[in-house]
Amino acid sequence: MTDWLFILLDGYIVWMIVFFLLSFFLSSKRVFRMLLFIIFLYVITWGAEELELVISATILGYVKEWIPLIFVVILSPDIRKSFESAFVIDSKRDVATMGSAETKQHIVEAVTYLSSQNIGALITVEKHSSLDQYAERAIQMNSQVSKELLINIFTPLTPLHDGAVIIRGDTIRCAGAYYVLSETTKYDKTMGSRHRAALGISEVSDSLTIVVSEETGTISIVIEGIMLKANDKEKIYEYLNMFMK
Amino acid sequence: MKKIIIQIGSFILDPIRKFGQLKFSDRVVSFSNKNPWLKMLIAFIVVGVLIVLVYVI
Numbered sequence: 001m002t003d004w005l006f007i008l009l010d011g012y013i014v015w016m017i018v019f020f021l022l023s024f025f026l027s028s029k030r031v032f033r034m035l036l037f038i039i040f041l042y043v044i045t046w047g048a049e050e051l052e053l054v055i056s057a058t059i060l061g062y063v064k065e066w067i068p069l070i071f072v073v074i075l076s077p078d079i080r081k082s083f084e085s086a087f088v089i090d091s092k093r094d095v096a097t098m099g100s101a102e103t104k105q106h107i108v109e110a111v112t113y114l115s116s117q118n119i120g121a122l123i124t125v126e127k128h129s130s131l132d133q134y135a136e137r138a139i140q141m142n143s144q145v146s147k148e149l150l151i152n153i154f155t156p157l158t159p160l161h162d163g164a165v166i167i168r169g170d171t172i173r174c175a176g177a178y179y180v181l182s183e184t185t186k187y188d189k190t191m192g193s194r195h196r197a198a199l200g201i202s203e204v205s206d207s208l209t210i211v212v213s214e215e216t217g218t219i220s221i222v223i224e225g226i227m228l229k230a231n232d233k234e235k236i237y238e239y240l241n242m243f244m245k
Numbered sequence: 246m247k248k249i250i251i252q253i254g255s256f257i258l259d260p261i262r263k264f265g266q267l268k269f270s271d272r273v274v275s276f277s278n279k280n281p282w283l284k285m286l287i288a289f290i291v292v293g294v295l296i297v298l299v300y301v302i
Binding site: 007010011014015018019022023026028029032033036128129130203204205206 | 269270271273274275277278279280281284285287288289291292295296300
């Protein structure tokens with residue numbers, strides 16, 4: 001009986017270590033690229049040693065000794081961030097809570113109004129992937145979704161207008177959120193930062209983002225790195241209905 | 246002469262550049278972000294394999 005308890009305890013500790021390492025290496029593209037580069041270096045070094053390539057094996061042998069130190073120095077901000085957030089409980093569980101028909105209606109009406117007034121807007125509807133890491137750095141709201149509130153948030157010259165609103169279920173989680181801009185070359189290079197931000201968040205999460213252009217008032221829906229134009233109410237409602245099932 | 250050097254250099258670098266263009270890391274990280282359960286599942290599998298190797302075999 002006690003043996004089983006020790007095995008369970010052992011497994012529990014190892015699981016936490018493995019999960020922490022996986023979370024760290026998959027936390028950003030930069031960290032993962034660095035991991036791939038290090039694996040590549042180790043494989044090349046091993047190959048050079050096996051094939052007895054004297055010069056390469058010697059040079060790579062020296063490089064190999066310094067890899068752990070280089071790794072720690074380059075990724076120190078990411079390592080610090082991972083330790084800080086290792087035991088922070090995400091406010092969102094893996095179950096996606098989708099908004100009601102009323103919420104969809106409010107979003108559609110707010111977006112079409114903002115479009116008619118040429119007011120820029122960026123609204124992200126969360127699905128399974130948590131957007132807490134963006135929400136934490138923004139202005140917390142936790143208020144019921146309403147057309148009036150959304151319009152107010154994006155009204156120019158107000159403190160919250162320059163950023164994204166994140167919607168979770170029927171509530172506005174936060175306003176003034178900032179995303180990492182997409183580096184995609186699929187779309188026009190003159191595309192504004194609001195659209196690039198929408199593409200950026202859609203590439204790293206399964207969310208849906210609605211963008212209203214400040215210059216032209218056009219409405220775009222961004223999902224899975226794809227941007228679609230949706231200029232009439234019915235179309236936006238259709239997309240929201242498909243997404244918020 | 247400069248052109249030849251550039252061509253030879255590009256020929257050597259091409260396989261690495263082509264691998265970079267696949268955006269393998271972008272795809273993996275993006276998939277992991279969209280499927281948070283995956284990391285947990287991998288951790289469970291790793292622990293299961295380790296326990297079997299250490300305690301059973």
